[in-house]
Amino acid sequence: MQTATTHAPAHGHDHAHAHEHHEPGFFSKYIFSTDHKVIGIQYGITSLLFLFFGFSLMMAMRWQLAYPGKAIPVVGELLRKVLGDEMASGGVMSADLYNSFGAMHGTIMVFLAIVPLAFGAFGNYVTPLQVGAPDMAFPRLNMASYHMYFWGGVIMLASFFTPGGAAKSGWTSYSPLATLADTSNTINGQTMWLLGMVMLITSSLLGSVNLITTIIQLRVKGLTWMRLPFFTWAQFVTSFLLLLAFPPLEAAGLMQLADNLLKSSFFLPTGLVTSGGIVPVSGGGNPLLWQHLFWFLAHPEVYVLILPAMGIVSEVIANNTRKPLWGYKSMVYASIGLGFVSFIVWAHHMYLTGMGTTISTFFQTTTMIISIPSVIILTSLFISLWGGSIRFNTPMLFALAFLPMFGIGGLTGLPLGFNASDIFLHDSYYVIGHFHYVVAPGTIFALFAGVYFWYPKITGRFMNEILGKIHFFGSFVCMNLIFFPMFIQGLRGMSRRMYDGGSTYFGNGVDPGVLKLNEGILHAALALAFFQLFFIVNFFWSLYGGKKAESSNPWNATTLDWATPTPVPHGNFETAPTVYRGPYEYSVPGAARDFIPQDQKD
Amino acid sequence: MEIPYTVKPRPDTGLYNAKIGIWLFLASEVMLFGALFSSYILLRVGAPDGFWPDVPTAWPHGLLNVPLGTFNTAVLITSSMTVMMAWTALKENNFAKFRKFMTVTLLCAVLFLCIKGYEYNDKFTHYVIRLKDGSALTGHLEINGSSPRFWTEDTLAAKKLESVEVLQDIPTVLRYPSGFKHEEVAHEPGEHHIKREIKTADIQSLRPFVPATGTFFAIYFTMTFLHALHIIGGVLVMGYMTFVGGGMWKTEPERYTNRIESVGLFWHFVDLVWIFLFPVMYLL
Numbered sequence: 001m002q003t004a005t006t007h008a009p010a011h012g013h014d015h016a017h018a019h020e021h022h023e024p025g026f027f028s029k030y031i032f033s034t035d036h037k038v039i040g041i042q043y044g045i046t047s048l049l050f051l052f053f054g055f056s057l058m059m060a061m062r063w064q065l066a067y068p069g070k071a072i073p074v075v076g077e078l079l080r081k082v083l084g085d086e087m088a089s090g091g092v093m094s095a096d097l098y099n100s101f102g103a104m105h106g107t108i109m110v111f112l113a114i115v116p117l118a119f120g121a122f123g124n125y126v127t128p129l130q131v132g133a134p135d136m137a138f139p140r141l142n143m144a145s146y147h148m149y150f151w152g153g154v155i156m157l158a159s160f161f162t163p164g165g166a167a168k169s170g171w172t173s174y175s176p177l178a179t180l181a182d183t184s185n186t187i188n189g190q191t192m193w194l195l196g197m198v199m200l201i202t203s204s205l206l207g208s209v210n211l212i213t214t215i216i217q218l219r220v221k222g223l224t225w226m227r228l229p230f231f232t233w234a235q236f237v238t239s240f241l242l243l244l245a246f247p248p249l250e251a252a253g254l255m256q257l258a259d260n261l262l263k264s265s266f267f268l269p270t271g272l273v274t275s276g277g278i279v280p281v282s283g284g285g286n287p288l289l290w291q292h293l294f295w296f297l298a299h300p301e302v303y304v305l306i307l308p309a310m311g312i313v314s315e316v317i318a319n320n321t322r323k324p325l326w327g328y329k330s331m332v333y334a335s336i337g338l339g340f341v342s343f344i345v346w347a348h349h350m351y352l353t354g355m356g357t358t359i360s361t362f363f364q365t366t367t368m369i370i371s372i373p374s375v376i377i378l379t380s381l382f383i384s385l386w387g388g389s390i391r392f393n394t395p396m397l398f399a400l401a402f403l404p405m406f407g408i409g410g411l412t413g414l415p416l417g418f419n420a421s422d423i424f425l426h427d428s429y430y431v432i433g434h435f436h437y438v439v440a441p442g443t444i445f446a447l448f449a450g451v452y453f454w455y456p457k458i459t460g461r462f463m464n465e466i467l468g469k470i471h472f473f474g475s476f477v478c479m480n481l482i483f484f485p486m487f488i489q490g491l492r493g494m495s496r497r498m499y500d501g502g503s504t505y506f507g508n509g510v511d512p513g514v515l516k517l518n519e520g521i522l523h524a525a526l527a528l529a530f531f532q533l534f535f536i537v538n539f540f541w542s543l544y545g546g547k548k549a550e551s552s553n554p555w556n557a558t559t560l561d562w563a564t565p566t567p568v569p570h571g572n573f574e575t576a577p578t579v580y581r582g583p584y585e586y587s588v589p590g591a592a593r594d595f596i597p598q599d600q601k602d
Numbered sequence: 603m604e605i606p607y608t609v610k611p612r613p614d615t616g617l618y619n620a621k622i623g624i625w626l627f628l629a630s631e632v633m634l635f636g637a638l639f640s641s642y643i644l645l646r647v648g649a650p651d652g653f654w655p656d657v658p659t660a661w662p663h664g665l666l667n668v669p670l671g672t673f674n675t676a677v678l679i680t681s682s683m684t685v686m687m688a689w690t691a692l693k694e695n696n697f698a699k700f701r702k703f704m705t706v707t708l709l710c711a712v713l714f715l716c717i718k719g720y721e722y723n724d725k726f727t728h729y730v731i732r733l734k735d736g737s738a739l740t741g742h743l744e745i746n747g748s749s750p751r752f753w754t755e756d757t758l759a760a761k762k763l764e765s766v767e768v769l770q771d772i773p774t775v776l777r778y779p780s781g782f783k784h785e786e787v788a789h790e791p792g793e794h795h796i797k798r799e800i801k802t803a804d805i806q807s808l809r810p811f812v813p814a815t816g817t818f819f820a821i822y823f824t825m826t827f828l829h830a831l832h833i834i835g836g837v838l839v840m841g842y843m844t845f846v847g848g849g850m851w852k853t854e855p856e857r858y859t860n861r862i863e864s865v866g867l868f869w870h871f872v873d874l875v876w877i878f879l880f881p882v883m884y885l886l
């Protein structure tokens with residue numbers, strides 16, 4: 001009974017063991033599996049669904065921004081039926097609905113789509129393979145982690161149907177707004193949001209403990225730290241960010257929960273007045289406390305969003321340039337540095353809270369320091385392209401597009417990092433443009449690259465190249481059409497939270513010419529949705545109709561994830577591999593082939 | 603392939619998997635409680651000027667039962683020692699001794715929870731009463747020989763009580779430094795409470811010592827409750843391992859010992875949190 005479980009009670013049911021004797025039933029194979037590959041796929045499918053759902057929320061909002069007060073065609077009627085008249089009467093999005101869609105779009109995208117896809121799906125599926133492990137170190141915790149995530153997601157979705165609707169105070173849930181937004185219902189959208197977050201935080205805690213232990217303990221013989229693929233390094237640093245940055249948000253969440261349910265005043269100041277008069281609470285709390293705790297998580301969180309993406313891109317680029325990564329070691333040290341510094345930059349989100357120039361200067365300095373490692377990684381990847389004989393397949397196209405898109409996102413972050421310029425840009429569409437460039441055409445493209453890249457390992461078939469290229473070029477153009485105009489709008493001072501698209505903000509119908517852009521953005525968003533159809537069709541069709549992968553290493557890759565049979569059996573490797581070399585031995589002069597797998601002896 | 607190092611330590615790290623796992627988990631717990639302690643500091647530093655109970659949220663002082671808190675600290679430290687002795691007993695191959703020490707540990711944990719429960723109940727029946735003449739006092743209500751919990755001025759109105767009997771805490775100089783105007787209550791030296799009849803009509807507000815009454819109570823209850831949840835978790839796991847899952851000792855003694863070591867580490871951490879909580883909440 002010493003097989004794949006470590007935390008199982010003595011008489012516990014052991015899936016891994018059972019597998020050798022009889023085929024497990026549907027439930028233990030697909031729902032309550034402890035196999036990291038199944039769990040990775042569970043994470044992948046669930047998070048892709050959430051990604052699509054979060055995108056749909058935004059499309060509805062973009063309609064409202066482009067045509068304020070006009071009924072949304074088709075969908076408006078659906079919203080009215082599902083959510084009721086006060087939310088979407090006559091198919092027109094109400095302000096409350098706009099606010100909850102906005103809050104839930106951000107929450108879903110960050111916590112239920114990107115992180116679970118980047119860390120839960122890819123981290124789970126690929127990392128144990130890359131370190132040569134038979135599974136994660138704690139398979140049962142792994143299962144629990146997925147189920148926590150799943151139910152956290154269900155709670156978030158259910159919150160749309162609570163009285164008063166889902167949370168509507170932004171993905172940042174700033175107090176006191178979050179506590180006072182809906183005082184007529186005790187169990188309101190915000191309560192559900194907090195409960196959901198507690199589940200998601202627990203899930204990522206279990207996941208990160210598991211992944212770190214796996215990487216430290218289960219590396220096979222010969223796989224020294226500097227022989228780890230960069231992808232695994234990225235996941236390693238990401239795990240530490242999740243492990244250490246999330247608990248403060250959990251603490252904050254518990255306190256906000258107390259404010260909402262027990263009427264305490266952690267985040268409610270003395271003498272707080274709203275349109276309903278003085279708020280009947282004891283007061284004495286501190287709204288900035290929430291912001292500090294939130295951003296203490298949420299800044300490291302943005303590196304949780306980007307590091308796995310960098311990891312995927314590195315694998316794809318090394319493989320498709322047929323060259324070693326340039327500056328692998330500096331990339332590793334840069335990502336470790338990034339991890340440390342990301343804990344001391346959080347207050348650059350709070351320059352306008354009046355924290356004083358000394359503190360602003362400190363955070364401004366650390367923010368500039370943290371851009372250095374990002375630049376090191378990006379530069380290394382760019383230089384890696386130099387002189388390679390590049391294969392322009394779909395994963396590579398997405399990986400290549402990641403580089404300039406992340407570059408734009410990072411560069412536009414610099415003016416936000418200086419408090420003098422941020423005073424003007426804060427809370428404008430410029431900020432929206434900045435982080436979407438990093439996350440949408442940045443991270444999401446990297447994740448697509450990963451899906452196209454590892455698909456043949458997971459299914460034994462390639463995804464279709466033609467559909468893939470249509471998907472890529474369509475998405476690339478649309479993403480830029482959506483997010484670039486936002487910089488222009490933001491520089492003209494358009495606020496990021498306007499329900500009517502900003503016309504009240506500019507007042508008296510004086511539009512400096514940027515409101516019109518909202519229409520263009522809407523159409524680009526719809527076109528983006530259209531191009532995702534190519535991905536969805538491709539994803540399912542290729543399961544049965546895709547070109548068969550001839551070998552278990554169809555891309556001629558070097559890392560251990562490709563040293564397994566395809567499809568990867570339970571236990572992954574027939575015998576534990578031994579590693580003899582670094583991760584990217586491509587085009588080694590004098591070698592028989594243009595790649596030498598890590599587990600190949602000289 | 604099987605998962606390696608589930609029992610034996612990996613040579614280059616010197617650790618088995620679960621031990622790394624538990625240390626990582628504790629690291630995240632440090633961040634969780636660290637955030638709460640930081641919040642405590644921020645809230646306390648930001649508390650409005652003035653003195654409890656006159657100013658609703660000024661930081662109250664001396665409301666917690668120090669002797670009980672001290673005793674509870676001793677109880678937890680004892681349990682931390684016995685859990686270690688239990689583990690040592692396993693290393694000595696003495697399961698009976700292990701069980702004995704584990705039982706003591708569990709009894710300590712339960713005793714801790716009972717005392718905490720008693721303290722909580724005392725807070726729920728303890729009130730701050732603000733009178734319409736501007737003065738404020740604290741004490742327990744006495745209604746028909748029992749002390750009710752969670753009442754507010756609305757409860758008084760709903761029950762149509764003319765007046766209530768209050769077991770008033772005697773204000774001491776320490777609690778009300780000079781300059782603060784408060785009602786002097788005559789009392790014998792050594793007396794801790796005086797009984798007093800207060801007309802409902804004179805009462806402006808009646809608040810139990812719960813999170814809604816002020817940020818001190820809010821953070822006190824949040825932190826001690828979260829800590830108590832950890833104790834409960836520890837009791838469940840240790841109880842299960844000792845009395846239900848003990849069969850593993852016969853089949854896989856080494857693995858069993860490792861588990862006890864891991865849960866022991868967790869228990870030391872829970873103890874450590876209390877060692878910080880006690881002075882911060884009770885003494886400072």
Ligand code: HEM
Nearest residue numbers: 302305306348349371374410413414416417426427435438
């Ligand atoms: C590399 C250099 C970067 C710098 C200097 C930077 C700087 C900043 C600053 C100062 C803000 C606050 C703007 C404001 O609210 O006024 C901000 C917002 C944001 N950044 Fe970045 N950033 C960088 C990279 C990234 C990356 C890599 C990501 C994510 C993958 C990211 C995601 C975000 C998000 C999500 C927000 C907005 C949060 C919100 O207010 O809702 N940033 N950035």
Ligand SMILES: [Cu+2]
Nearest residue numbers: 299302346349
């Ligand atoms: Cu940031």
